[in-house]
Amino acid sequence: MAAALRCVAVVVAVAAAGMGVEALGVNWGTMATRRLPPKVMGHLLKDNGFKKVKIFDADENTMMGLAGTGIETMIAVPNDMLAAVGDYGRAQEWVKKNVTKYDFDGGVNIKFVAIGNEPFLTAYNGTYNNVTVPALKNIQRALNEAGHGSAIKATVPVNADVYDSPASNPVPSAGKFRDDIVGIITDMVKFLNHSGAPFSVNIYPFLSLYGNDDFPIDYAFFDGAPPKPVIDNGINYTNVFDANFDTLVSALKNIGFGDLPVVIGEVGWPTDGDKHATVPYAQRFYAGLLKRLAARQGTPLRPHARIEVYLFGLMDEDAKSVDPGNFERHWGIFTFDGRPKFPLDLRGNGRPAMPAPARGVHYLPRRWCVLNPNATNTTALADNVRYACSRADCTVLGYGCSCGALDATGNASYAFNVYYQAQGQVPSACDFQGLAMVTDKDVSQPPCNFSVQVAESNATAVTMTADAKSSAPASVPARVAAAVLALVFVLVSA
């Protein structure tokens, strides 16, 4: 009897510990040359207990993968459509075709509509400043009029670069919205509060570190013993996530909405493409993040808050723009083919475990395209490697990356193979003016994998062109470091 009671107590304790992450979400981007079938992805999400997912459009294939799963979904109006839905008739049509259409038994459980993706990003030079809030208002009105309004809210996922602290007082409590958009943000926040929608922000401690060698690395994580905490009104900030989040809370308070709920639309750590983008760092970051979410620790200005979080991201995406950096194609907690990269406590029960891999993945035949050892024309070689890398993903060849230790021959083979695989192993993709040959011998040199791609799914995959940038949709989640907050720590710890 006593034993049975103890058992019950343990179960209750585990359930309570897990409560903080019961709402864990993840971003599912699809900028890949080849993709797993949407149904495989739907199962991957379910198998790993994700309750929420955020996608960057309302693509029909993606939606079919989510249909019937019950997973709460945030769909999106891409940036390049914001101006168009400024027309109310167009907004109604968008809602009808992308929301109402999936409102049936076994359909998609839509909870949010994202209005653009980081539309106020400094790098966009104000392109979307005037069209975002009108789009927000029109889409919510169309949702309301179609009868979805109480269940589905429109919100605007912004980058953390919409707020900062003055250089003269670089602490979270001095947080304010950027001068050039404070009017627009105030209008937006008023509307969000009125419609019952949360503020949505993307926070990236990794970017504080990226390209900023002076940033004290322990501040990027949650477990470190940073050399000096940032002291703000008696609060010790020991990590950039808390400092960043509380800067936003202060900025909201400044415009009269200090209690507006905030969701983290994106947070995560990449595993390749930069010296700080590694599996050990990613594992350390997620371990700290998930632990505090499970404990409902909140932040100093919002202690014990249940913070709703969407991890970034689900899978590696080999066709994303590398404008933000080579790490941009390696944000997945899963590889391109749905294999988990490291243990994670996704269920918040205090026991990190390897996530469940994708089931039913079909691969192309086990063969690779490599440099023919007899090849001698090195002039042609450089040109052909450049060609392959402009149309496929060579970001792991850089210094400090998983394939950074290859010699010139290995480099060429890597480039030829990654192109050949992206092209679905068509024979003509392994020629390179006679320099290449197909082999059935796996020439991977750990930790560098020469991968075999997944068999084509029914989805229309992204085609990379010579200029990967121009093939990327305008909505590509370009991110820039919230440099100001990075500076906070550099200044204080200097």
Ligand SMILES: *[C@@H]1O[C@H](CO)[C@@H](O)[C@H](O)[C@H]1NC(C)=O
């Ligand atoms: C549905 O949404 C997608 C992605 O936002 C968009 O490309 C498409 O045009 C929308 N359909 C309509 C009818 O508005």
Ligand SMILES: *[C@@H]1O[C@H](CO)[C@@H](O)[C@H](O)[C@H]1NC(C)=O
């Ligand atoms: C923003 O302005 C910069 C500098 O003028 C320019 O290089 C960049 O292409 C512009 N970006 C956009 C999206 O207009």
Ligand SMILES: *[C@@H]1O[C@H](CO)[C@@H](O)[C@H](O)[C@H]1NC(C)=O
């Ligand atoms: C946005 O509106 C302001 C004020 O009406 C105007 O000055 C500015 O040029 C507009 N910006 C764009 C990108 O259209």
Ligand SMILES: *[C@@H]1O[C@H](CO)[C@@H](O)[C@H](O)[C@H]1NC(C)=O
């Ligand atoms: C926010 O919305 C709530 C509920 O509609 C309302 O009571 C409150 O006054 C609003 N806050 C502000 C600052 O307008």
Ligand SMILES: *[C@@H]1O[C@H](CO)[C@@H](O)[C@H](O)[C@H]1NC(C)=O
């Ligand atoms: C905050 O940090 C300062 C300086 O490191 C230290 O003296 C103080 O005890 C810390 N306070 C708390 C509450 O941890």
Ligand SMILES: *[C@@H]1O[C@H](CO)[C@@H](O)[C@H](O)[C@H]1NC(C)=O
């Ligand atoms: C390389 O050249 C040698 C000698 O001509 C030839 O026997 C061999 O088949 C060639 N290897 C490949 C892979 O083409």
Ligand SMILES: *[C@@H]1O[C@H](CO)[C@@H](O)[C@H](O)[C@H]1NC(C)=O
């Ligand atoms: C080497 O390749 C270059 C570029 O394709 C070509 O112009 C040149 O004629 C080749 N040289 C030899 C010796 O084949």
Ligand SMILES: *[C@@H]1O[C@H](CO)[C@@H](O)[C@H](O)[C@H]1NC(C)=O
């Ligand atoms: C391999 O390729 C990478 C990326 O193009 C380059 O930075 C590196 O120098 C190359 N290494 C060798 C040995 O050629």
Ligand SMILES: *[C@@H]1O[C@H](CO)[C@@H](O)[C@H](O)[C@H]1NC(C)=O
């Ligand atoms: C390389 O492949 C092996 C075997 O499939 C796998 O265990 C490993 O995680 C892969 N490494 C990377 C960097 O993808």
Ligand SMILES: *[C@@H]1O[C@H](CO)[C@@H](O)[C@H](O)[C@H]1NC(C)=O
């Ligand atoms: C494509 O879709 C059809 C019908 O849904 C299905 O039978 C087929 O297996 C799919 N092919 C792939 C490669 O997913």
